[in-house]
Amino acid sequence: MAKPVYKNLFKPLKLNGLRLKNRITMAPLYLGYAASGGKISPLLLHYYKEMARSGAALIVVENASITPGGSGSSRTIRCDHNRYLNGLEKLARSIKEEKSLAALQINHAGRFAHVPDPVAPSAVPAFDRTPRALTKREITTIQKQYAKAALRVKKAGFDLVELHGGTGYLLSQFVSPRTNKRSDAYGGSIENRINFSLEVLKRVKDAVGNFPVGYRFLADEWLPDGIRVKESLVLAKGLAENGVTYISAMGGTYESFFLPEIIKKVKRPGYMVSLAAAVKKMVKVPVITAGRISTPAKAESILKENKADLIGLARMLWVDPEWPKKARKGEDRSILKCSPKCDACMQLVMQGKPAFCPKWDKEKRAIYRGLFK
Numbered sequence: 001m002a003k004p005v006y007k008n009l010f011k012p013l014k015l016n017g018l019r020l021k022n023r024i025t026m027a028p029l030y031l032g033y034a035a036s037g038g039k040i041s042p043l044l045l046h047y048y049k050e051m052a053r054s055g056a057a058l059i060v061v062e063n064a065s066i067t068p069g070g071s072g073s074s075r076t077i078r079c080d081h082n083r084y085l086n087g088l089e090k091l092a093r094s095i096k097e098e099k100s101l102a103a104l105q106i107n108h109a110g111r112f113a114h115v116p117d118p119v120a121p122s123a124v125p126a127f128d129r130t131p132r133a134l135t136k137r138e139i140t141t142i143q144k145q146y147a148k149a150a151l152r153v154k155k156a157g158f159d160l161v162e163l164h165g166g167t168g169y170l171l172s173q174f175v176s177p178r179t180n181k182r183s184d185a186y187g188g189s190i191e192n193r194i195n196f197s198l199e200v201l202k203r204v205k206d207a208v209g210n211f212p213v214g215y216r217f218l219a220d221e222w223l224p225d226g227i228r229v230k231e232s233l234v235l236a237k238g239l240a241e242n243g244v245t246y247i248s249a250m251g252g253t254y255e256s257f258f259l260p261e262i263i264k265k266v267k268r269p270g271y272m273v274s275l276a277a278a279v280k281k282m283v284k285v286p287v288i289t290a291g292r293i294s295t296p297a298k299a300e301s302i303l304k305e306n307k308a309d310l311i312g313l314a315r316m317l318w319v320d321p322e323w324p325k326k327a328r329k330g331e332d333r334s335i336l337k338c339s340p341k342c343d344a345c346m347q348l349v350m351q352g353k354p355a356f357c358p359k360w361d362k363e364k365r366a367i368y369r370g371l372f373k
């Protein structure tokens with residue numbers, strides 16, 4: 001095979017006993033493709049097969065719920081019972097057959113859960129609903145559910161598990177001074193607010209043993225009273241010291257994504273790179289950055305400037321699964337780009353509908369639509 005045009009992007013990386021064949025990873029992208037009830041569907045298998053065939057080294061599958069009460073939607077993958085193992089095994093196998101590593105992200109949506117009685121660290125309203133504050137006992141139960149779900153991910157044959165500490169879901173709700181008003185050992189100072197995440201990591205590691213555990217990390221909520229980088233770095237340090245395999249940095253939550261200044265910010269290429277760079281200065285574990293990294297040249301410069309160790313592509317890979325192959329040949333211009341003016345996939349999934357990209361040709365859209373049940 002000819003030498004890749006972008007040397008840093010195609011340099012392998014050792015990760016906790018695993019070998020990533022290049023620096024391209026798929027960042028988790030929920031598109032409403034699971035069967036209603038959260039089972040693995042033919043469309044989901046088709047989607048991830050295509051992502052794995054792209055040549056990305058690691059595919060991080062979208063968030064899967066650790067308990068029904070923490071599920072983001074009726075089409076969120078479920079990982080809270082052994083009855084889901086069979087489907088999860090199929091998914092892991094199908095990705096690995098294409099020579100990509102497979103990870104599954106596990107989550108509790110907390111105050112954003114799509115359930116009648118959401119729970120959270122404190123009773124802070126989220127849009128038009130107010131969650132119930134968790135008791136100490138319930139906190140322990142949820143931590144155990146993370147551990148059980150992580151063990152299921154291992155049993156299903158995935159190579160890694162990722163804890164979803166981003167997007168303003170439960171793990172980050174504990175870290176945020178906005179959503180955590182507790183006065184016990186889980187609230188107050190930043191040292192207390194990171195306890196929940198560190199305890200979850202510990203329980204997960206105890207359950208899975210020598211199995212890699214990544215962390216999707218909310219570096220900044222992009223809200224004046226939310227988590228800011230200075231505080232979140234305390235958690236980054238704690239995670240690294242407690243054996244996390246990588247940190248995948250991101251910014252924003254459902255409460256900031258739609259603010260006018262954030263809508264403007266997220267149109268820029270590499271809009272979350274500065275967050276990853278700040279984390280990278282603080283920790284020795286590999287750091288992933290995502291966020292409109294639409295060209296291989298941009299990805300290469302991020303790696304060259306040592307702002308991150310791995311590139312995360314979510315919509316960028318979904319729009320054009322040939323991204324990695326075109327990158328290898330330096331064919332940046334032929335990559336099909338996600339339009340900064342479009343927000344269709346996010347809008348559709350928020351309305352509870354499956355997302356199909358308007359950039360695809362008719363035939364591809366028909367295949368995806370045809371598989372949706």
Ligand SMILES: Cc1cc2nc3c(=O)[nH]c(=O)nc-3n(C[C@H](O)[C@H](O)[C@H](O)COP(=O)(O)O)c2cc1C
Nearest residue numbers: 027028029030062063290291292313314315316346
């Ligand atoms: C429709 C949609 C669904 C997403 N689902 C997830 C998810 O399940 N877990 C997660 O950590 N991030 C999720 N993200 C965030 C992406 O992983 C990524 O950080 C973001 O889209 C920026 O990368 P991109 O510009 O390559 O898409 C989602 C983003 C979008 C637009």
Ligand code: SF4
Nearest residue numbers: 315338339342345357
């Ligand atoms: S072009 Fe629109 S629908 Fe397609 S990935 Fe980008 S934002 Fe999503």
